[in-house]
Structure formats: C-alpha cells, structure tokens
Amino acid sequence: MRRVILYILTLALTFSFSSCSGLFNDLYRQAYSRLGELHDDDAINLYIPKLLEAINKNNTDEVKALLSYEVRDKYTDDDVQALIDIFTGELENPCPKEWIDSSSLSGGSKYVATTSSDWFFISSDDSMYSIAFTIRYLDDYYPRNEGFEYICVFDKYREAYFNYYSETNFDKNKAIIVETASPSDLPEGYQEVRRINGNIQCFKPEANITRPNPVTKEAVKAFLNTNDNYNSFVAHFGEPNSKSWLFPAWEIGENQYITIGCIIDNFDEEGNELCASYEHINEKTTIYGAYISNQDKRTGDLWPNEN
DSSP states (O other), X not given: OOOOOOOOOOHHHHHHHHHHHHHHHHHHHHHSOTXXXXXXXXXXXXXXXXXXXXXXXXXXXXXXXXXXXXXXXXXXXXXXXXXXXXXXXXOBOOOOSOOOSEEXXXXXXXXEXXXXXEEEEEEETXXXXXXXXXXXXXXXXXXXXXXXXXXXXXXXXXXXXXXXXXXXXSOTTOXXXXXXXXXXXXXXXXXXXXXXXXXXXXXOOGGGOOOSSOOXXXXXXXXXXXXXXXXXXXXXXXXXXXXXXSOXXXXXXXXEEEEEEEEOOOBOTTSOBOOOOGGGOOTTOEEEXXXXXXXXXXXXXXXXXXX
C-alpha cells in the first residue's frame, strides 16, 4: 500500500542524535563481517525494542537518538511527544516472524542498507496499534544517518478506519506521523474493533446481525462452488461481522472466522485504477478465496482448496 542539512559538530548534538545509532552500528559490526551477509531482521531486532523502551519511559531524547540525523528537519518536538502520547500502558514487543516488506543494499567497498515494514501490530493493555517504519541500519558513508527514517503509527480506530475506507490524508514527507480516530468514525453498527487474520478491523457482534442462513464451513464451500459473486454471498449468509476491503470476516466460533478474499475493481472515469476500499464493492465484485482464520493469522484454505 503505501511511503542534507549542514552538520555542525558539537558534543551535545553528537550525544543526542548519534549515540544510540552508533551503539547499534557497533553491535552490528561486531556480529557480522563488513563483507559478509547483512541481516536486516537482526537490525530490526535491535531498533524496535529500543524504540518501545524509549516510549515506555516517556523519554523524548531517547526517541530522537534513534532517528536518522538526515530527517531531523522532518519532525518536531511535538511530533516526538505525539508518538509517545498515543500509546497507553506498557508496550509489548511482538517480534513477528515476518516484519520486512522490503529492503535495499547498495555499495562497493562501503554499504548503505535500509529495511521497511508497512504495517504490523503491537499492543499495550487492551489497546492495539499498527506501526510502519523505515530503518537505515547501515551507512558507511554517513554513520550519523543510521536510524529510523520514518515512523507512522495508527491507533486501533484509525487502523480499522483505514482498512474499511483505505483513506490516507497525512503528510508523507514527515518523519513521524501519528493518527487517531474514534468509534464514531467507523461504519454505523461497527464501532467495536477486533484483530482478525492479523489485521485490525471494525466489528459488529453476531447478536446484531440477521442471518438468512447459518454460516458454516460446509455451507460456505457448497455456495462458492456454484456462485462466487460477493453480493450474492452476503444476500445468502448476511453481512460480515468485520468489514475490511482486504478480508471481510464471518464469525463461526470463539476466535475463529471465515474470511473472504475479494476482487474489487475501482476505476475513475478515464479508466485509471484507484485505491480499493470496502465501499467500492459492487455487483461485479467476485470472491477468489475463502479461508479459516483466527485473530493472528490464516489457519487454512477453505475454498477453492482446503488444506
């Protein structure tokens, strides 16, 4: 989906903006040969826990020290404080197995390496957040530029809003982006938020939904074998418990859902494809897959091929 200024050497700036970055740099070089393989997942495992630790301590200086010097003109003290303030309670480091969406490496005798993740889930107390980031974890030319180049955090309501509407209005040139929403921003009747298949989605309890026919694995498979139209599916089984343009879900048990993958064609008047959202589902929307999921991940393929 989705995202050099003049350097004046003073002791204070060196400590404030380079100390933590230099620490990670030293740790990294101790662990791996300069000409050996570069491990971006290990770099993330150095940076993310330190970021969460700094946020938990409400320490703006430690957060700043983890940012690349190169982006210091793309955030303000208020941005750093907003990053700390959005979170409530002690943050848990999720250590997901697949955080890396993209990475890059360039150089000859010297290296510059970055790694990025679009959205992954973190939690504290009963709250949920999605975070995206880019880390320059190696820069042999300008080591002071090692650190976070970009951090974007949504609270659970903003993330659920995004997964329904796919709307992003923030300034992508900023180094730190913090966005919140409220239950009233979600579709009517969907003010609850749950995590399903690893995604934060708006949710309506089963008690508030009318079901023309029961939603079971067998019934869903039988229906999709003869009709893969999304609107026909909803007419037969009733609306989903969670609405997301990625994978709307029907609850079939405690922490068990049938999620549906849809093909949503969304074009402007000139035929250019636009960003899909749940509101773009129409009479031509087709289902390409049905899956069994829990809150964390997809646990099996239901249709067309069952594991």
